[in-house]
Amino acid sequence: MSEVKRHKTHKKANISDVAKKAGVSIKTVSRFLNQEKYIREETKEKVISAIKALNYSPNVQARGLRGERSYMIGLFVDDLSGDYISKVQRGILSGCEKEGSHLVVEVLSERGSAAKVRDLLSCVRFDGVVLTPPVCDDMAVLNALRDAAIPVVRLGAGIPVPDMALAEIDDYQAARDMTDYLISLGHHSIGFIKGDPSHGSAHERERGYIHALQAAGIAVKSELIVQGMFCHSGGREAAATLLALDPRPTAIFSSNDEMAIGAMASIDAQGMKIPDDISIVGFDDHVMSQIVLPPLTTIHQPIEQMATEAVSLLGKVTKQDKSMLQTRIFLEYDLKVRKSAAPLSC
Numbered sequence: 001m002s003e004v005k006r007h008k009t010h011k012k013a014n015i016s017d018v019a020k021k022a023g024v025s026i027k028t029v030s031r032f033l034n035q036e037k038y039i040r041e042e043t044k045e046k047v048i049s050a051i052k053a054l055n056y057s058p059n060v061q062a063r064g065l066r067g068e069r070s071y072m073i074g075l076f077v078d079d080l081s082g083d084y085i086s087k088v089q090r091g092i093l094s095g096c097e098k099e100g101s102h103l104v105v106e107v108l109s110e111r112g113s114a115a116k117v118r119d120l121l122s123c124v125r126f127d128g129v130v131l132t133p134p135v136c137d138d139m140a141v142l143n144a145l146r147d148a149a150i151p152v153v154r155l156g157a158g159i160p161v162p163d164m165a166l167a168e169i170d171d172y173q174a175a176r177d178m179t180d181y182l183i184s185l186g187h188h189s190i191g192f193i194k195g196d197p198s199h200g201s202a203h204e205r206e207r208g209y210i211h212a213l214q215a216a217g218i219a220v221k222s223e224l225i226v227q228g229m230f231c232h233s234g235g236r237e238a239a240a241t242l243l244a245l246d247p248r249p250t251a252i253f254s255s256n257d258e259m260a261i262g263a264m265a266s267i268d269a270q271g272m273k274i275p276d277d278i279s280i281v282g283f284d285d286h287v288m289s290q291i292v293l294p295p296l297t298t299i300h301q302p303i304e305q306m307a308t309e310a311v312s313l314l315g316k317v318t319k320q321d322k323s324m325l326q327t328r329i330f331l332e333y334d335l336k337v338r339k340s341a342a343p344l345s346c
Contacts, residue, residue, distance in 0.1 A: 013054035022050035033100065071101045073311055074129035074150075076108055076117075076141065082258070083286045084303060088132055088155065091304035095311025101127065111198075114140040121148045128314030130155065130307065134198035151317040151325060153310035158200015165317075167310050167329040169301045171201045174333045175208025175255065176215075178281055178299055181335060182251045183216050186344035187279060191242040191249035193228040193235055193259050202230070205255040205283060224249055228259040235259025239266035243278075250344050251279040257286030257298055264292060264340075275342035285336060294339035301333050 015033075019026045024043060032039055032047045050056070075092055077085055089105070096103050106120055111134075121144070128151040135141055136154035142161060145152050152164040156171070182190050192209045195202035206225070213220050226241050228234035235254055242249055243266065254260035260282030267274055274280055274294055282289060285300035309329055317324045 013056040015056075017054055018047065018050045018056050021054060022046040069127050070125040071099075072124055072126050073099075073101050073103055073314060074120075074124070074126045075103060075105045075132070076129060076135050077105065077132050078107070078109055078135050080105070080107060083288075084284065085132065086287075087303035088130075088307045091307025092130060092311055094304065095308040095315075098308075099311060099315045101311070101315075108135050108138070108141060111138055112140040113138070114144040117141055117144040118148075121145075121150065126150055128152065128311075128317060130310045130314070131157075133157065133201060134196065137198070137200055151314055153313050155306055155310065156199070156201045158203060163325055165310075165313055165325055165327045165329070167306045167313070167331070168201075169306075169331050169333045171204035172208040172211075174283070174299045174301070174335075175205040175253075176212040177208075177335055178253060178283065179209045179212035180216075181297075181337075182253060182279065182281065182341065183212065183218070185251075185279065185341060187249075187251040188216075188218050189224070189247065189249040189251070191224045191226065191239075191245075191252040193226055193238040193242075193252065193254040193263060195228060195230040195255045195259070199230065202255060209253060209255075228254065228256075228262075230256050230259060232258050232262040232265075235262030236266045237262075239263035243267065243270055243272075249278070251281070251341065254280065254282045257282035257284045257289045257296060260296055260298070261286070261288055261292055264296075274340055279341035279344075281341050289336075290338070297338045297341045298336050299333055300336050302331050306331055 015026055015029050019029045024046060028043060029047055032044060073092065073096055092103055104124060108116060129145060131152060131154045133156050136157040137159045154164055154166050156168045157166055179190065192206065194206045210220050223245060226238040228238040235258065238259065239252060242252060252263055254263050260280055263280055264274060267278060272278055282296050282298040285298050289296040289298050313324055313327060
């Protein structure tokens, strides 16, 4: 006779169990989970203790059905690769942890992906969506989200949209500061590697470079401005173009670090030394900027903090403060002076 082994199944704790163990009402536990205000600290401690003791994990979908929030935050990007997007995801996840929300990432690799957005919105009810460049300037995507009444925070956008919040640094002023720094080192012939024209920040950084030269009485030469498309290969090719000029520039300002690192490879391939033969600076403070030799002078922008702030802002909008949709958050940037730029030797 075969023996049938019976295994005990452990019932997963629910909100009622937490309320009973904490000695409070189910409504109080629900208010705590929804991060509502005006709950006494003593009560919070009882609920937290009960949650830990029971190893209680709230069901996000069930929470969404009980209230107006879904506890789902969307992140729409055009490409998942790269240091920038990694930092954005870390920042959003940090914000989601504080808000008790979950992150859903969607890749919109083609412009005008309104149909794909509408299909996604028919399946997932988002509390809000964070958009990165260039998706944040795709009007078809913006209109699809607007039609669905989804709160949006855009990171580093170029096109002004009055009913969607924005988190960014002052790319224009940061680029002016970096160009001024090179000018202070004695450089007047400064090559500029510009970024993807579909990104608003690319235009602002180029504008900052041009205005800094003009303010210093230095002629702006079109041959010193080369397209790099915000990628490593683009930076390498752009640097090769600049180095072929006669005379070549004494410094290069790459409008992102990925292109700057590509440019450094091109400079090295020609047997030149940085910064002895030519100075180079970047923008973004990429994870590799401190590892390359020499370490790269760059603009640090707080990408993770920007993304965390975006989630916090969406939480406020979800809690009926619709005025937050008009918010424009400016975060501070830093010029990180390292060893890739030096005074021009006479």
